[in-house]
Amino acid sequence: MSSGSNDNSKPDLKTIDVRGLYCPEPVFRTKIEIEKMIKGETLRIVSDDPDSEEDISRWVNRNGHELVSLNKNNADLEFTIKKAK
Amino acid sequence: MNKMTSTTFVEANKKSILYRIGNTPLIELKSFSSDKIKIFAKLEWYNPFGSVKDRASFWMVKNAEDRKLLKKDKSIIIEPTSGNTGIALTGIASHLGYKVEIVIPEKVSEETKNILRKLGATLHETSDDLCPRVGAGTDQSIALAYAISKPRPDIYYMPNQYENDSNFLSHYQSTGPEIWKQTQGKVTHFFTGCGTGGTITGIGTYLKEKDNNVKVIAIQAQQNHLLQGLRNFEESSKPELFLRREKVVDDWYTATNEKSFKMVKMIQEKENILVGPSSGAVMASMMEYIKNIDEGVFVGIFADDGRKFKSLYLQQNLFTEQEYTRNLKNSILLPPLAY
Numbered sequence: 001m002s003s004g005s006n007d008n009s010k011p012d013l014k015t016i017d018v019r020g021l022y023c024p025e026p027v028f029r030t031k032i033e034i035e036k037m038i039k040g041e042t043l044r045i046v047s048d049d050p051d052s053e054e055d056i057s058r059w060v061n062r063n064g065h066e067l068v069s070l071n072k073n074n075a076d077l078e079f080t081i082k083k084a085k
Numbered sequence: 086m087n088k089m090t091s092t093t094f095v096e097a098n099k100k101s102i103l104y105r106i107g108n109t110p111l112i113e114l115k116s117f118s119s120d121k122i123k124i125f126a127k128l129e130w131y132n133p134f135g136s137v138k139d140r141a142s143f144w145m146v147k148n149a150e151d152r153k154l155l156k157k158d159k160s161i162i163i164e165p166t167s168g169n170t171g172i173a174l175t176g177i178a179s180h181l182g183y184k185v186e187i188v189i190p191e192k193v194s195e196e197t198k199n200i201l202r203k204l205g206a207t208l209h210e211t212s213d214d215l216c217p218r219v220g221a222g223t224d225q226s227i228a229l230a231y232a233i234s235k236p237r238p239d240i241y242y243m244p245n246q247y248e249n250d251s252n253f254l255s256h257y258q259s260t261g262p263e264i265w266k267q268t269q270g271k272v273t274h275f276f277t278g279c280g281t282g283g284t285i286t287g288i289g290t291y292l293k294e295k296d297n298n299v300k301v302i303a304i305q306a307q308q309n310h311l312l313q314g315l316r317n318f319e320e321s322s323k324p325e326l327f328l329r330r331e332k333v334v335d336d337w338y339t340a341t342n343e344k345s346f347k348m349v350k351m352i353q354e355k356e357n358i359l360v361g362p363s364s365g366a367v368m369a370s371m372m373e374y375i376k377n378i379d380e381g382v383f384v385g386i387f388a389d390d391g392r393k394f395k396s397l398y399l400q401q402n403l404f405t406e407q408e409y410t411r412n413l414k415n416s417i418l419l420p421p422l423a424y
Contacts (some may be wrong), residue, residue, distance in 0.1 A: 020236065021232065021236065022232045022235070022236065023216055023228075023232065024211075024215040024216035024225070024228050024229050024232055025229060025232040025233055027215045027216065028209065028211070028215055028229055028232075031212070031215070051218075054217070055215075055216060055217065058214075058217060059214055059215070062214050063214070
């Protein structure tokens with residue numbers, strides 16, 4: 001897993017790659033990164049745990065952030081989250 | 086499994102802090118005893134890291150070493166816990182050269198978290214909304230600890246006090262024999278709180294093997310409780326470790342926050358000992374049980390003292406800050422801790 005690295009295709013977007021990790025660890029890593037960010041910043045998360053589709057989306061909504069997009073690329077789930085508070 | 090008797094401690098380096106684990110005092114609480122019913126407390130905070138959990142933690146780590154599951158300076162021990170096991174495990178494992186990561190509910194007191202950090206643990210704090218498939222509190226921590234450790238068995242070892250038989254054995258091989266010896270085989274009723282079930286099944290099994298007439302009384306907390314170390318078994322299921330030997334329990338008592346805190350205060354006033362909340366729960370159950378019998382020798386496990394519970398006791402209006410400070414200063418039977 002790499003954390004906080006910049007993705008080549010989206011150089012301005014902070015990205016965490018949590019592929020290979022099982023829930024609730026993807027949610028936990030997301031939570032840690034979001035806590036480090038300031039309001040208005042955006043985070044991309046790449047996960048391959050099917051449970052994370054529900055878990056990360058649910059966590060984002062419950063905590064008042066914005067799920068900007070959720071794209072599926074084969075087994076990968078790519079979330080884009082905006083810190084809203 | 087290699088059997089670890091008290092010989093292990095004798096063989097250990099006598100300068101090691103780990104040599105001080107076990108052989109805790111058993112004292113009579115004379116202001117609570119009567120002519121025919123004697124009340125004794127086993128003061129588990131005399132263990133170097135301050136609680137009954139030193140025993141299970143030491144046994145679990147030594148067992149993992151014996152099974153060659155740990156590598157010095159490489160292995161990370163990870164455990165979900167909300168208190169004393171984290172402190173004991175961190176103190177003991179760090180002493181033996183292993184890194185420790187503790188997965189802990191974020192609502193656990195800052196006092197406990199600060200002790201863990203001071204002892205060198207890395208903390209992963211869990212909230213109740215991480216995983217929708219498990220319950221709140223420690224259940225979230227258990228889920229995350231599994232998630233972190235399972236994919237990385239080359240680095241992480243999770244003792245898992247809720248399933249690990251070394252937890253049971255620590256009490257079967259140390260605390261049980263100590264109580265039998267200290268009461269010269271006269272114990273008639275044994276009382277302890279239940280969390281993992283290791284203490285009650287370990288000690289209970291040993292005592293019943295020595296005398297099948299010994300009554301074993303299990304104490305659970307009320308629902309939505311403030312009694313660290315205890316569980317309520319309607320809110321959460323019984324751990325696997327407990328279920329293996331649950332038949333050792335003769336009777337149950339459900340401790341309320343109110344009665345437990347009242348007993349904490351009464352023990353302070355009558356015996357001048359500042360105990361932790363679970364000790365108050367054990368005392369409440371012994372005082373309830375005393376009504377049902379004519380004579381006996383009661384032994385209760387006092388799992389920890391009141392040094393970690395200042396904020397809780399103040400919040401519950403058990404003591405004012407001045408009273409707490411005075412009690413802490415004047416309390417007898419509070420030996421120095423290893424942290």
